[in-house]
């Protein structure tokens with residue numbers, strides 16, 4: 001077996017990147033196929049990995065980021081192998097990473113081993129059973145959708161960036177703490193502000209302090225560390241306050257939401273010194289669910305509107321299917337999903353062509369092992385390039401083309417494709433996959449029933465070139481909203 005190639009990550013640029021960048025109003029849908037290199041292409045590590053690195057070095061590339069060795073994995077074979085093999089299911093651990101969790105390993109996102117298994121299982125089970133208090137997930141999402149539609153009717157021209165933040169945070173908060181806020185509620189605005197400062201205060205390419213820890217000591221402002229820690233502190237206090245309010249109202253046999261169930265588990269295990277259920281653990285779990293869920297949901301919905309304004313014929317076809325199957329006298333519900341194959345195909349195609357998480361959260365190897373003929377040492381950090389699977393030319397044939405029909409068979413039925421993995425796959429698969437799919441379906445279908453979206457006359461066509469970051473987003477764009 002050979003050693004992993006070690007290369008410095010020095011700004012190699014993708015030749016594979018074929019994205020369309022803006023243009024004049026005269027551009028029509030066909031312009032999407034033109035090979036304009038995107039404005040942010042050289043800031044997207046997944047494009048570099050899928051392009052020049054894959055071509056030159058193959059699916060497994062060794063890197064040194066500062067002093068930290070890691071491997072970057074691209075291409076369907078290697079990516080699916082990493083995601084499916086148990087020994088690659090670890091998460092990196094460092095002093096810097098633990099700073100977000102009381103200098104311990106807590107939560108789900110960045111833990112592994114028995115602690116992670118126990119907390120992941122607990123969270124999945126109870127979010128399903130109690131997550132939405134007395135209301136179903138569907139009811140909460142539909143309430144948020146109605147509220148958003150009322151606001152949109154008043155706006156006419158809407159800035160899409162940030163449009164879905166409030167509904168996304170509200171849905172998650174209902175799930176965790178059983179409360180759905182009015183959109184202008186002062187406490188809610190505070191929560192949104194704290195979340196925003198926490199997520200936005202790091203550099204989009206990742207906090208520099210993780211790569212060069214010394215920066216944290218000598219120039220905290222420079223690497224965004226100080227601001228991020230302040231925001232984290234405020235967020236932690238907000239969650240702590242809510243937990244204490246829950247403690248006061250806790251009824252033994254009547255848990256109202258996820259926090260209550262967790263608190264009951266803490267109570268049940270309080271005599272056990274080895275119990276892993278602690279108040280700090282619950283705070284970090286809240287932080288994890290917001291970190292992983294809020295921006296992803298919001299950005300995924302923004303991408304839906306983006307592709308609808310860029311592809312009016314697809315928008316029309318979606319509306320036609322909604323009108324035919326559901327009509328205009330009632331709202332679409334989750335039960336309608338199987339009867340709306342074109343809608344399902346369109347959402348699938350949007351999440352394939354511009355995935356929110358083009359690279360998964362970092363994995364690590366839990367023991368010495370091998371991958372594609374390379375020796376991988378225990379504790380090696382692994383960047384897993386999902387984008388390269390979603391854009392694999394051999395499988396999709398024209399991956400850069402937006403074509404929902406690729407998910408339909410000759411009879412127009414929706415066909416699942418096992419290579420459609422925007423939520424990852426294997427034991428580390430996204431914990432919020434079902435919730436996210438439900439929310440995307442419900443919000444998208446309801447919006448399509450009620451409105452037509454276009455680019456305002458005075459605006460340029462928006463770009464499909466996503467903003468860089470571990471969670472990507474469309475570059476800011478506006479839509480004109482017309483009631484149907």
Ligand code: HEM
Nearest residue numbers: 109292293296300356357360361423424428430431432436
């Ligand atoms: C469109 C929306 C979403 C997308 C595309 C998405 C995608 C992903 C991906 C790719 C991963 C990494 C898998 C890996 O590391 O191998 C992940 C992990 C995770 N996601 Fe999501 N996600 C979305 C929404 C959500 C929501 C709404 C929640 C919260 C309810 C959530 C909670 C999580 C958690 C907790 C993890 C870590 C799982 C673990 O490490 O065991 N996600 N997600």
